[in-house]
Amino acid sequence: MIKKKILIVDDEPDIAETIRFKLESEGYHCSVSNNGYDAVEKVHKDMPDLIILDVRLPKKNGYQVCRLLKSDEEYKHIPIFMLTARTQPSDKMLGKYAGANAYITKPFKMEILLKYVNGYLQKA
Amino acid sequence: MTINHLENEIVDIIILDLMLPDSQNLNTLDAIHRKIPKVPIVILSSLDDEELAIKAVQAGAQDYLVKGQFDYTLLARVLPYAIERNKMRVELQWHTQELAASEKRFRIVIENVTDGIIIVNKKNKVCFVNPAAEALFDQKRNDLLNRPFKFPIAPNRTTELNIILKGKETKIAEMKVEEIVWEGEKVYLASLRNITERKQSEETLRAANRKLKKLNQMKSDFVSMVSHELKTPLTCIGNSIEILAASKTGDLNNNQEHLLAIAARNIDRLTNLLDELLDLSKIEAGKTDLKYSETDLENMIQHVVATFKSQAENNSLKLNGHCAKTLSKIYTDPNRLEQILCNLVSNAIKYSPDGGNIILSAQHNADTIEISVTDRGLGLSPEEQKLVFEQFYQVGENLNRSSNGFGLGLYITNKFVKELGGQISVESQLGKGSRFSVTLPAISAQMRDIVNSEVEIRKYMHQSSFSLLMVELNSKDTFNGNKPQPQTNARLLNQLMETTKKTFSRENDCIIPQPAFERFILILGGTKISGAKFAAEKLKTAVMQSAIDFKDVTVSSPKIIGPVAYPDDGSTLSELINTAHENNNLTKGITL
Numbered sequence: 224m225i226k227k228k229i230l231i232v233d234d235e236p237d238i239a240e241t242i243r244f245k246l247e248s249e250g251y252h253c254s255v256s257n258n259g260y261d262a263v264e265k266v267h268k269d270m271p272d273l274i275i276l277d278v279r280l281p282k283k284n285g286y287q288v289c290r291l292l293k294s295d296e297e298y299k300h301i302p303i304f305m306l307t308a309r310t311q312p313s314d315k316m317l318g319k320y321a322g323a324n325a326y327i328t329k330p331f332k333m334e335i336l337l338k339y340v341n342g343y344l345q346k347a
Numbered sequence: 348m349t350i351n352h353l354e355n356e357i358v359d360i361i362i363l364d365l366m367l368p369d370s371q372n373l374n375t376l377d378a379i380h381r382k383i384p385k386v387p388i389v390i391l392s393s394l395d396d397e398e399l400a401i402k403a404v405q406a407g408a409q410d411y412l413v414k415g416q417f418d419y420t421l422l423a424r425v426l427p428y429a430i431e432r433n434k435m436r437v438e439l440q441w442h443t444q445e446l447a448a449s450e451k452r453f454r455i456v457i458e459n460v461t462d463g464i465i466i467v468n469k470k471n472k473v474c475f476v477n478p479a480a481e482a483l484f485d486q487k488r489n490d491l492l493n494r495p496f497k498f499p500i501a502p503n504r505t506t507e508l509n510i511i512l513k514g515k516e517t518k519i520a521e522m523k524v525e526e527i528v529w530e531g532e533k534v535y536l537a538s539l540r541n542i543t544e545r546k547q548s549e550e551t552l553r554a555a556n557r558k559l560k561k562l563n564q565m566k567s568d569f570v571s572m573v574s575h576e577l578k579t580p581l582t583c584i585g586n587s588i589e590i591l592a593a594s595k596t597g598d599l600n601n602n603q604e605h606l607l608a609i610a611a612r613n614i615d616r617l618t619n620l621l622d623e624l625l626d627l628s629k630i631e632a633g634k635t636d637l638k639y640s641e642t643d644l645e646n647m648i649q650h651v652v653a654t655f656k657s658q659a660e661n662n663s664l665k666l667n668g669h670c671a672k673t674l675s676k677i678y679t680d681p682n683r684l685e686q687i688l689c690n691l692v693s694n695a696i697k698y699s700p701d702g703g704n705i706i707l708s709a710q711h712n713a714d715t716i717e718i719s720v721t722d723r724g725l726g727l728s729p730e731e732q733k734l735v736f737e738q739f740y741q742v743g744e745n746l747n748r749s750s751n752g753f754g755l756g757l758y759i760t761n762k763f764v765k766e767l768g769g770q771i772s773v774e775s776q777l778g779k780g781s782r783f784s785v786t787l788p789a790i791s792a793q794m795r796d797i798v799n800s801e802v803e804i805r806k807y808m809h810q811s812s813f814s815l816l817m818v819e820l821n822s823k824d825t826f827n828g829n830k831p832q833p834q835t836n837a838r839l840l841n842q843l844m845e846t847t848k849k850t851f852s853r854e855n856d857c858i859i860p861q862p863a864f865e866r867f868i869l870i871l872g873g874t875k876i877s878g879a880k881f882a883a884e885k886l887k888t889a890v891m892q893s894a895i896d897f898k899d900v901t902v903s904s905p906k907i908i909g910p911v912a913y914p915d916d917g918s919t920l921s922e923l924i925n926t927a928h929e930n931n932n933l934t935k936g937i938t939l
Contacts, residue, residue: 235579241586248590330582330618333589 226252227344230271232262232288233306234280238329242275245333246340259283263291266298273344275336276323278307286321293322302343304336353382360430362412364391365399376403387433389425409433463520463539466529467496474534483520483539485512500535502526508539519546570628574621581621585614623755626686630762642681644709644716645670651688652707655696663702666692670709677716679787683763690760691720691783698781699724711789715769719784727775735773736761 229246233239234257243253254269256262260282266274274292278285285305292298305323325339361379365372379388390411392400400411409429412422457464463480467473476491484491498508502524510518520539527536590596592607599607652668659666688707695705703723710717727735736757757771764771768788775781 235583237583238579238586241583241590245586245590329578330585330614333586333593 226250227273228269228271229253229340230256230262230265230269230274232256232259232274232280232285233277234258235277238277241333242336245337249337249341251340251344257281259285259288262288266292266301270298271301273340274301274303275340276303276305278305289321289323304339306331353379358383358386360426360433361386361388362391362426363388363408365396365403366393372399373403373406376406376408380407385433385437387429389429461540463537463541465491465496465537465539466527467500467535467537468532469534471495471500474529480539483518483541484510496537498522500524500537502535507542518543567628570624574625574628577621578618581614581617585611585618588614623759626759627755630759638682639678639680642677642679642684644674644677644684644718645672646675647681647685647688648707648709651685651692654689655692659696659705662696662699664696664699664705665703666696666705666707668707671711673711674709674716677787677789679767683767684787687760687763687767687785688718688720690756690763691785694756694783695720695722695724695781698722703780712786714789716787716789717784718787719782721780721782723780726777726779726781727773728777732773732775736771 229251231239231242231246231253233242233255236255236257239255239257243255246253254265254271256265257280259280262274262276262280263283265271276285276288280288283291285307289303289305292301292303299322302324303322304325304327305321306327307329324343327336327339363375363379365375367375376388376390379386387409388403388407390400390403390408391414392403392411393414394416397411397413400408400413404411409432410425412425417425457477460477461479463483464475464477465473465480466475472493473491473496474493476488481488481491499506503526504524506522506524508520508522510520512518519542521542522537522539524535524537526533528534529536588607588610591599592604592611648668648670652666655666692705692707699705699722701724704721705723706719706721708719708721761771764785764787770786771783772786773781773783
């Protein structure tokens with residue numbers, strides 16, 4: 224069985240690493256990107272099955288990356304989970320407006336993230 | 348000799364010969380006058396002394412008679428006339444003295460009063476100034492009198508004058524003007540009070556207030572930033588522990604599992620603390636902006652119950668939710684309300700260590716919505732019930748603290764409830780459980796525009812170009828049904844005064860703040876604002892907020908917008924303000 228590909232975009236290497244560790248132990252294939260510009264490049268190159276995207280990123284922030292991908296016919300089908308420390312309702316609105324599929328607030332439980340990932344990737 | 352006995356005798360008139368053996372000429376007259384000044388004197392003179400008699404009359408005698416030249420008839424005429432004339436003289440003298448004394452008394456008052464007094468005639472010429480006014484304008488009486496008064500005269504109103512003195516020093520005076528009749532002419536009487544010092548101390552206070560606000564904002568921003576920054580490492584630690592605990596890295600022995608559980612529990616605790624800090628910093632900075640929308644309360648209750656179900660079951664608790672069917676469409680800020688419900692349910696779980704039932708229920712009262720959370724937990728003593736909504740208060744200090752936060756939970760919940768225009772209360776018995784009830788206003792569809800304008804009002808308040816909001820709902824507004832309430836205006840005015848501790852006067856259906864120089868928006872109520880009671884409550888909050896903000900605004904020039912009618916076409920506040928700006932002629936009649 225081909226492993227599903229997940230792109231993790233976070234400029235905090237430790238966060239990216241723990242997510243990668245968890246998801247790989249659940250049988251997913253993960254790649255990591257630490258800025259918005261690189262993330263878009265990697266999406267173009269690898270066509271991941273799902274993207275976990277931090278909001279606060281260097282070069283291009285998460286909302287911009289999300290909006291860019293969701294407005295592109297070729298990539299709009301890829302589920303995007305926004306990851307942020309922000310909890311203000313207005314930020315949530317911004318995330319929805321950008322077209323994100325889910326919104327996960329830091330700190331989060333790995334089990335919950337895994338539930339979301341499983342849910343989306345089994346549906347697809 | 349006789350003179351010495353005079354004061355003991357009661358005499359009506361004295362007939363005096365100026366050629367007595369022991370006293371001659373006018374000396375006698377003077378002596379008598381000094382002794383008994385009020386008794387009339389008629390001189391008895393000899394034929395060759397008539398000249399002296401005339402002098403005596405000039406010196407104060409009433410008349411004279413020449414010896415050998417008067418008979419009884421003349422005497423009978425001269426004496427009563429002399430008495431009568433003297434009586435009038437004495438009275439006149441008394442009145443004159445009294446008048447002089449009275450004038451002196453008033454002059455002392457006018458010249459020593461600390462308020463400046465100026466009289467200006469209808470041709471704007473100064474007719475009178477007192478020394479305090481001279482001092483205030485730093486000009487001599489003669490430089491002010493008969494010259495034009497340099498400031499606008501506004502009768503029956505308090506105005507402020509900026510007096511610029513030669514040395515560039517500025518004084519601020521408060522002027523009150525009354526119309527009076529003076530020397531047969533209608534004139535303006537202006538009383539002026541030097542309020543420079545008061546103004547300066549007000550400005551000092553304002554500056555201090557601005558500084559404090561800024562510091563408070565910095566503090567809140569700092570707390571917010573730190574909390575956000577702390578979340579990232581916390582997430583990493585939490586994630587790592589979770590992975591370890593899930594045995595993804597190999598089997599764990601009992602000790603390892605135990606220690607990882609402690610670590611995981613404390614990550615949760617730290618997360619709670621950070622969330623409380625973030626909530627608090629939001630509230631303290633006044634950043635919480637509400638977004639009202641139609642909300643299905645039944646749905647929300649089910650959602651909250653589902654969220655806490657597993658946590659409740661882990662604590663051997665049964666969590667149930669009930670909601671009246673009528674509450675499927677309520678108008679509120681769903682995010683806020685959900686936070687309130689979550690906080691209350693989470694608390695109920697925390698303080699029910701021995702299991703039992705927790706019930707989350709909502710019902711519709713006459714014009715309120717009541718949501719309550721009932722538990723069979725530890726309960727609160729009457730003293731604790733009083734303190735439970737205070738900042739940093741923690742119930743049962745002896746309780747296992749591992750799940751506690753800063754003791755901000757109910758404090759924040761209370762703030763949230765107040766933001767939604769509601770109230771929170773607690774009934775409890777120690778050892779039997781507690782019931783926390785939240786009462787929210789039932790906002791009908793018609794009231795939405797009012798709620799929305801309140802939110803918009805707040806927005807404008809923070810834009811600082813407007814400092815005080817005046818709203819008047821007119822008598823066509825309906826109140827609890829469709830009965831017009833002509834008292835709405837008066838009541839709203841009273842509420843404004845009560846809450847802002849400021850004085851307002853009513854003129855031509857406008858509410859004018861006193862003193863009148865403050866900038867404000869004026870909105871007149873239109874024909875279709877229902878639920879005036881609720882609106883008044885909301886506006887009360889907004890006006891209170893604006894009164895606080897007002898202290899933060901340096902008022903230099905008056906700015907009046909409106910009045911504008913509140914139409915029933917769903918206009919927003921910003922549109923109304925724009926309309927008012929365009930139709931600035933509407934401000935006629937409230938010129939300041």
